[in-house]
Amino acid sequence: MLQGNALVGQSGGPTAAINATLAGVIRGVLEQAGQGPIETIYGMRNGVEGLFRGDYLNLTDCMDDAKLEQLIHTPAAALGSCRKKLPDSPDDPAYDTVFAEFRRLNIRYFFYIGGNDSMDSVVKLTAAAKCRDYDLRVIGVPKTIDNDLVETDHTPGFGSAAKYVAVSIEEIIRDCSVYTVPAVTIVEIMGRDSGWLTAASALPGAVFGEGPDLIYLPERVFRIEQFLSDVRAALAKHPNVVIAVSEGIKDENGEYLGGGKTPGGAQDVFAHRYLAGTAKYLETVVKQEIGCKVRAVELNLPQRCAAHIASETDLEESVFIGASAVRAAVDGVCGCMMTFIRTEGDAYRVVAGTVPAERVANQIKVVPDSMITPDGTGITDEGIAYLLPLIQGESMPAFVSGLPLQFKF
């Protein structure tokens, strides 16, 4: 057994469940304490930023069951996050300070909770350790509301975001149903390159028979003329048309919609195009071309931080996969990302698996054709069967004076 201490960090965009995974990793370490090889777990502040500036917290000392329970129900990243990329070359001298610090603290287990950019960091840190002959078990634990990581059935954090989207769409449909005047409401949902979250807007329709009239995913080319024809047909059926669109829908030329009308063009450090205002753009188009009442609603940040309506299934699985990462690392797994494997059979159940991180890094998993209806504006039964188990159960935080109690380090 590789004796030593552990370091955990969080990276990328916040979710309602990334702290649940952190709690799982901490719990996994605390559970093996005394019998297992890991003595102390440290948390680095702001992901690999904290790694480079040596900014750590001793989590073994400062966490107990009550605090872990609060942490599970707190959105965002309690340790802070970053979008920093690690140096490409494993022998880059920038790594030297990091490994000096690892030696000083005897760090032998490294857990990095994040999306596909973070899996890139897992690959690079594994290589940098090998290059220095430093025995380090590096494990990536997935998270992203986008659900766009390959090799895993779904990602921790997605279920809670999907539940927020489905519940909000259901409430917005109710809200929009009250007037008799024809009106179009366009709801913009997060998802840069994949339509998983937007697909979740179909769930109220599947459960209660009343969902968005039209759903547009980035997996299909978005054609304005077809869109206007779809909207006119929907308005002919009933006055209150609700449409779900992914922020990432693109036109025939692969250009984001309304890109010219947004603060767009700005690029983040991982070269993802900055997106805003898809629904606002479509609002203008519908107003001009159809002339009815139109409203754009961007669900925005609450999609990833509305912990008050988290999916119980998501939070439980997020804790589970964090603890599973510790067991995998102790068992000798290295350079891998944890995965969910959905078991065969009628009842929904997942088990934890592992996959080499390089098979995940910088890949995108999109919604398959079999989950999108042939007309491209709806989700098939297969899609619903995939999505519905992920939003089951309500897991509320404790409330103090009418507001959610949040954990802070």
Add this chain to the structure above:
Amino acid sequence: MLQGNALVGQSGGPTAAINATLAGVIRGVLEQAGQGPIETIYGMRNGVEGLFRGDYLNLTDCMDDAKLEQLIHTPAAALGSCRKKLPDSPDDPAYDTVFAEFRRLNIRYFFYIGGNDSMDSVVKLTAAAKCRDYDLRVIGVPKTIDNDLVETDHTPGFGSAAKYVAVSIEEIIRDCSVYTVPAVTIVEIMGRDSGWLTAASALPGAVFGEGPDLIYLPERVFRIEQFLSDVRAALAKHPNVVIAVSEGIKDENGEYLGGGKTPGGAQDVFAHRYLAGTAKYLETVVKQEIGCKVRAVELNLPQRCAAHIASETDLEESVFIGASAVRAAVDGVCGCMMTFIRTEGDAYRVVAGTVPAERVANQIKVVPDSMITPDGTGITDEGIAYLLPLIQGESMPAFVSGLPLQFKF
């Protein structure tokens, strides 16, 4: 006692609690059935639109306790709503069909749930009845997320919207706290002419010591130069600045901010200016003048329809005031709006009162000076003491397959 039947309708913008008030009115009628003067309660579809087209439902026949319980937790207006104004003149012939219908159904009690525009309808219908010597008890039951009705301590529906705003702000602040890069997040909150809902964003700060850095209400003139200076000062203190702004903030000339940049200028039937994009406008200003990362978040429709995070206090009071309206009408009150009176003493408690509807119609209650800090960017202890009791308690709907069960007629 005035023997006859009752008619109830809903009007104006939806809220998470307007159906709770409808349930209260129905319950009030069902409770007196057999002993009291009201035999049957009808619901009109789409407020006074249904009145003119004779579109009624028999609620006595179709509602039971289980359905009322579902109705309480369903957002928006189950009977449908409208923004129709009644004719100004009490002897307008348009009223003749209405009163013929009233005679046919022996309607003697009329309950109208709505905002200040609806109280205008209460005044007019009362006058039209008098003019025709028709004995009709007309009662307005307030609702509005804006809390801008005079003569009542607060309005049903406000507490739930305020809770949604406070919880979302708390979650957004957590979300924004994860990065070390300076960033400004501007959250736009509903409120056409009053800042009550925006003021509720101060609650997480009061309860947990962490709230928005700056809060701007329409009660104060908004000066861009002062705003930029406030933002710079906030950024000097910490990197993640969160700002709450009312959609209704106005400049020195009384013009809505960024009015020229929005689809604005459109006017609804009550001549309220169409508002959109205040935060988006400020995002552009901060990006240009300060140059840091900026994000605009418009809380939008979920503010008024997020029944899943309704205030228990609000829902209970909304049912109570609906039932109180029935008791008041039976006792002979007419042409009045129901009010909440906050009792003296340390513990929060409200009782129901009544006030002539003409004292409420077309008036606006703004946030008083004593609730706004002298610098105009915060809420005083008096404001917090007023707001905090209104968001107490969580009242969740029943969930089916992970989604809220909603009532539909």
